[in-house]
Amino acid sequence: MIDKSLRWLDDRLGVAKGGRTFLDKIFPDHWSFMLGEIALYSFVALLLTGVFLSLYYVPSAHEVVYHGSYVPLRGQRVSEAYASTVGLSFDVRSGLLMRQAHHWAADIFLGSIAVHMARVFFTGAFRKPREFNWIVGVNMLILGIVNGFLGYSLPDDLVSGTGIRIAYSIVESIPLVGTYLAFFLFGGNYPGSGVIIPRFFILHVLIVPAILVGLLAAHLGLLVKQKHTQFAGKGRTERNVVGTPMFPSFMAKTTGFLFMTTAVILLLGGFAQINPIWQFGQYQPYQISYAVQPDWYMGWLDGALRIMPSWEWVGWGHTIPLEVFLPAVVFPGLIFTILMVWPFIEARHTKDLEYHNLLDRPRDRPKRTAAGAAMLTLLGMVFFASSTDVLANFFQLPLIWVLWFFRFAVPIAPFIAYFLTYRICNEMRAAEGVGQRKRALVVMRTEEGEYTTVPSAPRPGDGHEELEPMPVPTFIDVTPPELATSAGVRRVIR
Amino acid sequence: MSRRLPELLTSRGAAPAALVGVVALVGVVAFSPGAARAVTTRPTPAAVSTTATTPTAAPSASSAIQYTSPANPGGVFYVDLPPSFIAPGQALYAANCASCHGAQANGVTGVAPNLQGLGAGTIDFWVSTGRMPLAVTSAQAVRKPSRFNRLQTLEIAAWVQSLTPGQGTQIPVVNTNTANLESGNTLFTLNCAACHTITGAGDALAEGAFAPSLHEANSTQVFEAIRSGPGNMPRFGPGNITNTEARDIAAYVTRVLQHPTNAGGVGLGGIGPVGEGFVGLLLGVGVLMLVCFWIGDRA
Structure with a gap:
């Protein structure tokens, strides 16, 4: 029944090709x-x-x-x-x-x-x-x-x-x-x-x-x-x-x-x-x-x-x-x-004109990440400045203090955020094993009293679990309908 | 199709997500008509019982108190303070107020203002809201539990009033049951909302001053504040706001603002989009991000 109606639609509108592209679209899984x-x-x-x-x-x-x-x-x-x-x-x-x-x-x-x-x-x-x-x-x-x-x-x-x-x-x-x-x-x-x-x-x-x-x-x-x-x-x-x-x-x-x-x-x-x-x-x-x-x-x-x-x-x-x-x-x-x-701006700065389909981890591009953090800090500071009165009332501070705080914080805070983020990214890149699951260390003592540590065997799930290839649906028939070839009719390849 | 069902179900989190989603959706939609009915049949503010003072209930402190001047239109009576209050009032004043305001309540330059001629209503406002005696000297006195009971407050007010008989603001007893809430709404929006905010939540003003929240004030205090203009607040005389109008405002504050028709769920503090933004971002977007995290891959 579904087969029949799809075929009916396809004969008239050619939905199969587009439908196939759509239904076969691959979504990499990440939250x-x-x-x-x-x-x-x-x-x-x-x-x-x-x-x-x-x-x-x-x-x-x-x-x-x-x-x-x-x-x-x-x-x-x-x-x-x-x-x-x-x-x-x-x-x-x-x-x-x-x-x-x-x-x-x-x-x-x-x-x-x-x-x-x-x-x-x-x-x-x-x-x-x-x-x-x-x-x-x-x-x-x-x-x-x-x-x-x-x-x-x-x-x-x-x-x-x-x-x-x-x-x-x-x-x-x-x-x-x-x-x-x-x-x-x-x-x-x-x-x-x-x-x-x-x-x-x-x-x-x-x-x-x-x-x-x-x-x-x-x-x-x-x-x-x-x-x-x-x-x-x-x-x-x-x-x-x-x-x-x-x-x-x-x-x-x-x-x-x-x-x-x-x-x-x-x-x-x-x-x-x-x-x-x-x-x-x-x-x-x-x-x-x-x-x-x-x-x-x-x-x-x-x-x-x-x-x-x-x-x-x-x-x-x-x-x-x-x-x-x-x-x-x-x-x-x-x-x-x-x-x-x-x-x-970024392409000009990095002189990088390649195609990119693989994503960066934010820490691997410390300058971009820091720039983004600075922009978010700027917008966040200005955003909080829109509730000066509510903040002043809540913390029982004079309104003018809150106002002047934001007058300084809005231009200064983004630079602090840039510097901190840049440093954090670099530290994270430099540290070994960051982002990987920690393995337990087994401490051993020899008979002479010497201590050694040995990392325990990896547990299941420690590595990347790969997705199994899944067959794409085969019930959509994309065989093109017979195209008219009589004289006077131009054949159009679709 | 049946061959693919296991795959469909094993796709991590999809099935539970769909299930929870559908249940929640059905739940909300199913209950919504009931919720809407509850809104429309909820007792209107007119039916909400009021804690405001009425002439029969208010001065439980003393049966000796008389009410004068039914000549005042607008359902407002004034407390007639008996002379017997004056002596104990003076003692209380001397113990709690005189160190700043002076023994004769005529103020001390640079320390505390002259109280003579302000009237019993002004004294009642400052003492019954707990603002006086001050806890600390700051830009503006804050509301706190009063140090005195109702009788003691009236005694202090009676003594200060006795220094300048007949002058200043009297202590009103406001019958809010007969008030016109529509008029109170209009007058409040026009005269009060610019500082106290439209929901009466209050907000910070310049120079460390602030418009206090009205959510704890009773109708007598609202009336006294209108007439005496405490602190930065302007004083509204009877030519500006009549007794009837002041009563309507007091009724709007105590019966509508303090018991708002919170149709539509939790009121979020009545501070408008600031609270709403936090809820929208943290609860709305935040929860949905957690859902992403739940049904998506984390590798």
């Missing part, structure tokens, strides 16, 4: 190769929960009187966006679960992208021929952050409204065109003419996800086309891929992982509160709550804004607010540019 899948599956969760939310959410800044089931809001004039978000949280069955799962999935999506990216970076998987896929990945990260911010803004609550206000100022800070751009985006001076919610909505649910899906297809297509990288090991060379095929082993494993990911997301959505907007109330430009932070993936931008000294440049009738422009436009631009061109 760190599955980090990207967290991102993939949380993206799936985002799409599914997002569709549910879009059925109830009303993207409108139009004011209505709230009459839902949350008592302290009753009778207040709120926007339809806010009212519908509170409504889908309280008055739609499992709506709050979906909304919270969507938000947690977004946090996990970007977190797993960061972890996946760190894996790719530290093992050198971005090297030739995979530079292009690295750039695709960086662009997906940027779009993910952008879409996270857009979605966070949609409920139109007090906390996210503050974020939109900051976004307006950031756009405005761009020299020469800033004011025009901000007016263009918001349809006028802040808070604009009520167009920002519908505009953010269509960007959030259609335009950015569509680009993301396209990039995702390219990301995975390149992965299949260029084949997987692998760590060095017995039988593994630059010219082969050792692992398990897509079908059946990897498919079973990855399907299990899909369920695990959605399970974690839904468990968090069901048991951990996120963004309780009913407590925050409707956003009004003249109101503000203290202790407002963005979601974590925007934290490093917020932190950069917070620690920046208030410098501005005034001249020829223009003001350039460097205190906003530098940390919020130049800084992220610089970071993302460095990320995107890193494969080329």
Whole structure:
């Protein structure tokens, strides 16, 4: 039955060839190769929960009187966006679960992208021929952050409204065109003419996800086309891929992982509160709550804004607010540019233009590892700077001390991290037997009283356990159908 | 297909991972409608019993206390401190307060402020929240368990009030049961959230000062703070916030912020995305990385 329908499909669409490539794709087995899948599956969760939310959410800044089931809001004039978000949280069955799962999935999506990216970076998987896929990945990260911010803004609550206000100022800070751009985006001076919610909505649910899906297809297509990288090991060379095929082993494993990911997301959505907007109330430009932070993936931008000294440049009738422009436009631009061109920077530095399918152990490339650690430290420091007030309150320190701590820590800490990581890598490379399982030493005493030590025999599992070659599925017939050869018909080889 | 089943099952961790995943997924989805129903049928804040003081319950300290001025609209009464409180109040004051504020409560320059004319309500706020007597001199006094019981607190307040009769903030008794929570919500967002945060969790301010958490304050203390403006906090007079409005704010703090409708699970401290980020990264991504480690090869 399956045979027949597959043959039917193949006769018409020629799915066998592509299907075979896909099902035979070899996945080298290493836990760190599955980090990207967290991102993939949380993206799936985002799409599914997002569709549910879009059925109830009303993207409108139009004011209505709230009459839902949350008592302290009753009778207040709120926007339809806010009212519908509170409504889908309280008055739609499992709506709050979906909304919270969507938000947690977004946090996990970007977190797993960061972890996946760190894996790719530290093992050198971005090297030739995979530079292009690295750039695709960086662009997906940027779009993910952008879409996270857009979605966070949609409920139109007090906390996210503050974020939109900051976004307006950031756009405005761009020299020469800033004011025009901000007016263009918001349809006028802040808070604009009520167009920002519908505009953010269509960007959030259609335009950015569509680009993301396209990039995702390219990301995975390149992965299949260029084949997987692998760590060095017995039988593994630059010219082969050792692992398990897509079908059946990897498919079973990855399907299990899909369920695990959605399970974690839904468990968090069901048991951990996120963004309780009913407590925050409707956003009004003249109101503000203290202790407002963005979601974590925007934290490093917020932190950069917070620690920046208030410098501005005034001249020829223009003001350039460097205190906003530098940390919020130049800084992220610089970071993302460095990320995107890193494969080329490194290739130029190492003069290494070879193909690389075998991965590095991070310690074997101390400079790259140290550079990555420095970058992570920089971003981590700026990230923590976005919670200066929370830290000051928690540790009961004056806010200004915390602020000045970060003003020094942000530029200095990356150099310390670079130096330490570089030293640690070199020490680890120099030490004998690091990374291998330790063997017990048997101490012996001779009759004369002399002591000797002998290493014990290796235990099973001490060495690398190799994977047995597995036969690829043979039930897919790739014999091409009879091609027409009559006169006037051009024969096309497929 | 059956030939391949053993391979499928032996692929390390795949089967248990899938099993746990499916069970968890089914579990969450199965319980979610119930969870949603629990949210909507949960007693609204109006039904939550309040620990706030009411005229009948509050001053268990002494039955001698009278309440004056029903002329005040807004369900706010003032404690009428009897003259018998003054003498024991003076003794308590002399033992606990006079070393800094002076024997006549007129303050010591450079050490402690003049208390005359501040009124019983101000004294009650500082003493009942434990801020006075100070434990250490710092940028701002911190809330701690009060050294005095309710009767002793009222006695101290009565003595200080007796120095300047009729002046300053009185001690209110706020009936939050009749309050308007919607109005309290609006007024809180407009006047208080900018420092105390929208969830009332409090946060650090400049120069070592901080807006304290409101999660322990009772309705009397909230009302007194609004009227007397302790420390860095602005003072809101009756022309700015009426008695009715102050009562609504106190009710919003004690009935909504202190008993939030924590639909959707654990509240994570009400400090917003900082806590959420930690949970998302450590619990979400962290757990999933452990799953990778479990089902993936570690060689």
